Amino acid sequence: MTEIRVPTLGESVTEATIGQWLKKQGETVKADEPIVELETDKVSVEVPAPASGILSVINAQEGDTVELDALLGEIDETGAGPSPVKPANGKSEPKPAASNGNGAAGADIEVVAPSSGESVTEADIGEWLVKVGDQVKVDDPLVSLETDKASMDVPSPVAGMVKELRAQEGDTVAVGDVLAIVTEGAGASAGASGSASAPAKSATPAPAATTGSADAAKLSPAPRRVIAENNLDANRIAGTGRGGRITKADALAAIGTGSSTKASAKAPVVQRDLEPTEERVKMTRLRQTIARRLKESQDTAAMLTTFNDVDMTAVMDARKQYKDLFLKKHGVKLGFMSFFVKACVAALKEIPDVNAEIEGTDIIYKNHYDVGIAVGTEKGLVVPVLRNADQMSLADIEKQIVDYGTRARSGDLKLEEMQGGTFTITNGGIYGSLLSTPILNMPQSGILGMHRIEERPVVVNGQVVVRPMMYLALSYDHRIVDGKGAVTFLVRAKENLEDPQRLLLDL
Incomplete structure (x- = not known):
């Protein structure tokens, strides 16, 4: 074996x-x-x-x-037949429930909350994907559970009819708790007798979407309610759930984006109360974990941020002068990020503390320069890494960044492409940020924040001139990096960007 x-x-x-x-x-x-x-x-x-x-x-x-x-x-490897299944927990196998007295319909099967690991003992009911009376096939998703690790769908262990739902959306259930009862092999006619045992929330179905589309009937209750209340067209909403299913978040994101039906234009104006309205939504366990880890990053590192500004005239002039030749030769546009990567690598070589990390009571100095580039996606921020950035040309960097950005938004990044970075660059300027204090990507000891470029008056050789300026922010771990080293790093990056020839001459 x-x-x-x-x-x-x-x-x-x-x-x-x-x-x-x-x-x-x-x-x-x-x-x-x-x-x-x-x-x-x-x-x-x-x-x-x-x-x-x-x-x-x-x-x-x-x-x-x-x-x-x-x-x-x-x-x-010998080609012998399969051995009996060994489930990771003793409660994951379907168990026959008490007999319902209907021999033709088959046994009632309990669907229980599965184990999600030794440290996970409970989960929250995210949303029911079926209702009482629905016909299901083996492995059809019945309900979405949320733990502090991830979200997961619980599949049906048998083919049959949903007889009973034992928990409401938002309830917390323990591992092994019965979530639902599925009558094995039951036909549609068996649904009438089972519906009485459904929770009150499921007994009254949410209003259907106004489109009358056949797909609207397959929506789970939460997104169906949002779609109906806001006169949205379910056919025009892209689903991000498993199998392309529309989630509540998808429906909320579609409000005000042109996904409403024609009927919404003629909808009567409803007079609302003048008092402020609010909505209380329980944090998912995954979001709670993210919040805890970010706080742990702040609590672990002695984080400090130093600022400077850079005149982007030289970089912008170089792009303007060579952008057509660069695109023709390399097949990719010349952007700002490749200049920043090169400028930071040169500064990291001079100030190795910023390229180091702490492990226990030791400092590990990295003699390689793997620069992480923060990429924003619909599901959150990811940081793919440019390996050996010091050995890459401007064209290599631009091509790799375009590839990472494309695959990050499609969810095709590999795990090994997002680990092992020694320094990170994040560009809040693409969202219009003027100034920020980026948080460290642990266990790294430095992260550079870029911001938007805006024309500001500056003094050059005794004259007030208007130049395209950008604020730079370096957050660093003060346990490793002293203030002098952090300021020097940022000054070197500024000098390399304002005079790119320094990079060519290795100055």
């Missing part, structure tokens, strides 16, 4: 969630063939088969949270 184990996922990643098994137990696999997909709080990664043979054992189920080097399954 060859074991399949969780690989190393980066210095700061200690666990992952089983997203999807790409092979079923008993199927034949080839060496290096993707066999299971793992999800972390940053990216998804596929684990390849370590050998050819038959996937004989699956030790962790979809939705489970596993630690590094945890046993995921086993491959029988």
Whole structure:
């Protein structure tokens, strides 16, 4: 037997969630063939088969949270048949409920809250994807659960009819609690008798979307309610949920973006109360974890920010003069970021403390320059890394940044492309930021914040002139970097940008 184990996922990643098994137990696999997909709080990664043979054992189920080097399954290289399934927790298998007395309909099966790892004991009901009386197939998602690690859908263990929902949206349930009852093999006619046992919230269906589209009936209650109340067209909303499903967040984002129906233009004006309105929404466990980790970053590092400004005239003139030749030769536009990367690498070589990190009571000085570039996406901020940026040309940097940006927004970044950076650059200027204090990307000791370019009067050789100016902010860990080193770093970056020839001459 060859074991399949969780690989190393980066210095700061200690666990992952089983997203999807790409092979079923008993199927034949080839060496290096993707066999299971793992999800972390940053990216998804596929684990390849370590050998050819038959996937004989699956030790962790979809939705489970596993630690590094945890046993995921086993491959029988001799070609023997599958072994019995070994679930990661004893409560994940469907259990027959009390008999309903309907022999034709089959047994009532309990759907229980699965385990998501040793440290996770409870979860919140995000939204029900079905209602009482719905027909479901094996593995159809029934309900979305949210833990402090990730969100996951609980699938139906059997094909049949949803007889009963035992929990409301927003409720907190423990591992092993019964979430729903599915009558195995039941037909549509069995739904009438089971609907009485549904929670009051499910007994009154949310109003349907105004479009009358057949797809609107498949919406879960939360987004359906938002779509109906705001006269939105479900066919014009792009779903980001599993399988392209429209989530509540998708529906809220569509308000005011031109996704409303024609009927909304003729809707009567409703007189609202003059008192201020508000909406209280419980933080998801994932958002709570993100908030906690950001606070831990502030509590761990002795973080301080120093500022300077840079005259962007030279860089802008170079771009204007060579942009057409650059695009023609390299097939990519000449942007600002490549100049900033080169300027920062030169400054890092002079001030190595900014390129170091603390580990215990030791300082680790990095003799390589892997620069992280913060990229904003709809799902959040990601930081892919330019490896050996000191050896890259301006064209190489621009091409890599375009590639990272494209794949970040499509969710195709690989885990290894987002780990191991030694320094980070973030550009708040693309959103209009004038000045900010960026937070450190631990365990790095420095991050440079770029901001918007605006024309301001400055004094040059005794004359007041108008120049395109940008504020720069360097946040640094004062445990490693002294004030003199931080200021010197920012001054060197400023000098390299205001006089790019210094980079060519290695000054």
